[in-house]
Amino acid sequence: MSDLKKTGLSSAKRRQFLGDAARTACGCAVAATFLTVYQAQAKAFPADAIRPPGALSEEEFLSACVRCGLCVRDCPYDTLKLAELGETGPATGTPYFTARDVPCEMCEDIPCVAACPTGALDHSLTDIDDADMGVAVLIDQENCLNFLGLRCEVCYRVCPLIDEAITLEMTPNTRTGSHAVFSPTVYADVCTGCGKCEQSCVLPEAAIKVLPRRIARAESAEHYRLGWEEKAKAGNALVPGVIDLPDRVPDAGGFEPVFQPGKGRP
Amino acid sequence: MTTHALDAHVPKEKKRSWVLRNRFLLLRRSSQLLILALFLAGPWAGLWIVKGTLTSSMTLDILPLTDPFLLLQTMVTGHWPELTGLIGVAIVVGFYAVFGGRLYCSWVCPMNVVTDSANWLHRKLDLKKGWQPKKHTRYWVLAMTLLVAAGSGSLAYELVNPVTLLHRGLVFGMGFAWAAVLMVFLFDTFVSRHGWCGHLCPMGAVYGLLNTKSLLRVSANNRDACDDCMDCFEVCPEIHVISPALRGKGDDTPLIVNRDCTSCGRCIDVCDLDVFSFTHRFDTQLIQPTSIEPGPRDPVTTKAMGGHK
Numbered sequence: 358m359s360d361l362k363k364t365g366l367s368s369a370k371r372r373q374f375l376g377d378a379a380r381t382a383c384g385c386a387v388a389a390t391f392l393t394v395y396q397a398q399a400k401a402f403p404a405d406a407i408r409p410p411g412a413l414s415e416e417e418f419l420s421a422c423v424r425c426g427l428c429v430r431d432c433p434y435d436t437l438k439l440a441e442l443g444e445t446g447p448a449t450g451t452p453y454f455t456a457r458d459v460p461c462e463m464c465e466d467i468p469c470v471a472a473c474p475t476g477a478l479d480h481s482l483t484d485i486d487d488a489d490m491g492v493a494v495l496i497d498q499e500n501c502l503n504f505l506g507l508r509c510e511v512c513y514r515v516c517p518l519i520d521e522a523i524t525l526e527m528t529p530n531t532r533t534g535s536h537a538v539f540s541p542t543v544y545a546d547v548c549t550g551c552g553k554c555e556q557s558c559v560l561p562e563a564a565i566k567v568l569p570r571r572i573a574r575a576e577s578a579e580h581y582r583l584g585w586e587e588k589a590k591a592g593n594a595l596v597p598g599v600i601d602l603p604d605r606v607p608d609a610g611g612f613e614p615v616f617q618p619g620k621g622r623p
Numbered sequence: 624m625t626t627h628a629l630d631a632h633v634p635k636e637k638k639r640s641w642v643l644r645n646r647f648l649l650l651r652r653s654s655q656l657l658i659l660a661l662f663l664a665g666p667w668a669g670l671w672i673v674k675g676t677l678t679s680s681m682t683l684d685i686l687p688l689t690d691p692f693l694l695l696q697t698m699v700t701g702h703w704p705e706l707t708g709l710i711g712v713a714i715v716v717g718f719y720a721v722f723g724g725r726l727y728c729s730w731v732c733p734m735n736v737v738t739d740s741a742n743w744l745h746r747k748l749d750l751k752k753g754w755q756p757k758k759h760t761r762y763w764v765l766a767m768t769l770l771v772a773a774g775s776g777s778l779a780y781e782l783v784n785p786v787t788l789l790h791r792g793l794v795f796g797m798g799f800a801w802a803a804v805l806m807v808f809l810f811d812t813f814v815s816r817h818g819w820c821g822h823l824c825p826m827g828a829v830y831g832l833l834n835t836k837s838l839l840r841v842s843a844n845n846r847d848a849c850d851d852c853m854d855c856f857e858v859c860p861e862i863h864v865i866s867p868a869l870r871g872k873g874d875d876t877p878l879i880v881n882r883d884c885t886s887c888g889r890c891i892d893v894c895d896l897d898v899f900s901f902t903h904r905f906d907t908q909l910i911q912p913t914s915i916e917p918g919p920r921d922p923v924t925t926k927a928m929g930g931h932k
Contacts, residue, residue: 377757384760385767392771396779419777420700423693423708424787425679426795430665441798442788449782449798450791474679474689474708475697 399448404568406446406453407550409437410461410488411470411478421477424450428469428478434462437469456552456567461490463517463551486518491550492573493523493543493565501564506530506538512554512565513541522547523554541565545574639895647888654730662794677731677790679711687711692765692829693787696780699773716833724834728820728827729860729887733793734786737804738820741811742860752816756823758863758883765825785819786826817860820885827885834882838903841886843868843877845910848896855890855899865890869898876907 402415409428412418429437429452436459440446447453452469454461463485470478482488493512495501502509503525516523523543530536541554543565552567588594642649662680664670674681679689689711694704719727729735768780781787785803792800807819820827843849846869859865864881871877891899 381757381760381763385763388764389767389771392768392779392783393775396771396775396777396782399782400777416776417702420772421697421702421704423678423689423697423778424781424791425675425689425693426791427675427679427681429795430671430674430681439791439795441792441796441800442803443799448777450787472674472681473705474687474711475694475702475704476708477702480705 396448402447402569403445404572405455405457405566406440407456407461407490407552407567407569408447409452409454409469409478410463410467410485410490410549411473411480411482412490413477413479418477419448419451421475422451423475423477425474426450426452427472427474428452431468431472433464433468434459436461454552456550456555457563458556460552460556461488461549462553463488463549486549488549488551489570490552491567491569492545492548493550493552493554493567494573495541495543495565496568497564498540500560501541502559503539503541506532506536508539509559510539510541511557511559515553515557517551517553518547518549522549545570645892647892651730651887652736655733655736658731659733659790659793662790666794676787676794677733678787679708681707686714688715690826691716691833692826693778693781695829696769696772696778699769700776700778701773719830719833720837723837723839723886724830724832724882725827725885726839727830728824729885732786732820732826733790734804734807734824735820737789737808738811738817738860741808742817745812745816746857748812750813750816753813754815754818756815756818758822760822761825761828761831764823765828768825780825784826786824817862821860821862821883831882834884836904839886840902840904840906841868841879841884841888841890841899842902842906843871843879843898844900844902844906844908845896845898846871846877847909847911849898850896852895854893854895858889858893860885860887860889877909878902878904878907880904 400415400419408415408418409432413421424439426439429439436454437452438454440449440451440453442449465485467482467485467488470480470482473480495504495512498504510525513519513523513525521544523541525539526542527537527539530538550567550570554565555563555567558565584595661673661682662676664672665674672683677690678693679687681687687707687710689704689708691712694708694712697704697708771779783803785807788800788803792798792804811818811820815822843865849869855865855869856862861881861883864879864884867875867881868877868879886901888901891897891901
């Protein structure tokens with residue numbers, strides 16, 4: 358009798374325990390689902406927000422950054438800020454800067470990276486010139502004063518890596534026919550994405566902007582080979598002899614090429 | 624049955640001064656304010672004593688402190704932190720494990736002020752205790768946050784963690800973080816008595832795990848003087864921790880050994896008969912009954928409370 362009672366009791370207890378556990382687990386599963394969806398949406402990263410120097414790739418960064426703000430505190434120029442909840446910025450609490458407001462001044466000792474306790478800002482970055490926060494892109498040639506033939510050149514002058522990350526390329530001004538256009542030209546391999554050019558652009562809306570590399574850059578197909586580079590590497594032409602394809606001129610029919618050597622353009 | 628209904632509001636001679644009846648509350652508020660002030664002295668007054676947030680901080684450029692729950696989330700995503708982060712966690716874990724794990728919850732965490740206020744309002748409005756999650760729920764929530772972090776590869780819980788949202792908001796700028804704080808306040812006031820800190824917060828759960836062997840304990844060493852007025856049960860944020868110590872008989876330890884105890888000292892504050900006091904975990908001494916007549920034990924009350932567990 359007492360045995361029966363005991364087993365009855367314990368099975369009731371077990372049933373209650375299992376019921377409680379199942380309920381809690383389901384509650385947690387619901388919360389986990391919402392949280393997973395929310396974090397996926399929070400990964401959207403606006404193009405004008407730039408991570409501090411040394412930041413890991415966005416995916417890795419979100420797993421490494423504990424959102425403590427130490428990098429923000431050690432930034433001597435108040436460039437960095439933490440994203441606030443409800444802002445249409447990066448994930449809440451993570452550090453970023455807006456180049457147009459305050460660009461990165463590229464401190465030689467990189468204090469923001471040194472302050473990071475988790476390595477979300479990679480401590481192996483020791484030379485700030487190797488930083489890769491993004492790439493400056495001259496995004497609007499129609500409004501850029503230099504492209505219009507004027508000599509503004511502010512973006513070029515303020516670049517910490519002047520003549521390396523950005524140059525002025527001289528081309529004929531076809532509008533006047535007698536002047537030059539000095540077009541600001543960014544070299545993506547050298548550009549650190551500090552944003553000094555974007556900040557200093559004199560237009561109401563900058564003609565040159567720092568964009569994340571994923572947006573700014575194309576990618577060459579893996580199988581492409583540039584003939585002239587291969588030739589330089591090999592020291593000689595890869596195919597011996599002169600390659601001259603036959604000129605394919607249409608047969609009879611009164612064909613007259615538009616361009617005729619010696620006569621100039623029509 | 625709730626302790627609430629049992630609170631008979633027996634008129635009692637309040638012989639002790641207001642300060643004495645709130646001494647640990649005042650000390651805790653001072654501690655919470657002082658710690659917040661240390662973080663704010665930099666941005667507000669240029670006095671850079673502590674930088675960062677409670678998540679991870681640097682004191683006087685020499686002492687790194689990092690929250691174990693935060694670093695745990697980072698590590699389950701597969702990221703190995705820098706040495707300063709690891710040292711910071713070692714110091715924090717060492718301190719709380721030795722002195723008292725949940726000291727963080729009642730003496731440091733800014734959210735404690737919010738949930739204490741919510742509970743104060745809850746008592747004033749004489750509300751029912753509402754939804755009471757099971758006692759292991761906080762560990763389920765902890766496991767859930769870590770699983771989501773591991774699964775999504777990001778610190779997903781930090782997008783909603785009211786504790787870090789509030790502290791970061793105070794130190795760096797609030798944004799809409801006040802909404803998260805307000806939600807916890809309303810939840811604790813109207814939905815669930817002691818709901819957040821006492822049942823759900825995974826951060827508190829981690830500090831609770833550090834609390835199993837720590838030194839600082841509240842002892843009901845004068846339990847023979849208890850007159851069952853229930854004042855301590857009324858204010859305790861982790862109500863289940865008191866009974867084993869207070870209702871213990873004979874050789875039962877008077878120490879509150881349950882790891883959920885936040886060592887807030889509120890029971891010491893409110894007890895007119897000085898039943899409780901702070902001590903260390905090896906002090907199991909009981910105060911021998913003195914001239915004070917032990918209050919009559921009302922068997923109905925004792926039974927209704929769950930009695931001697």
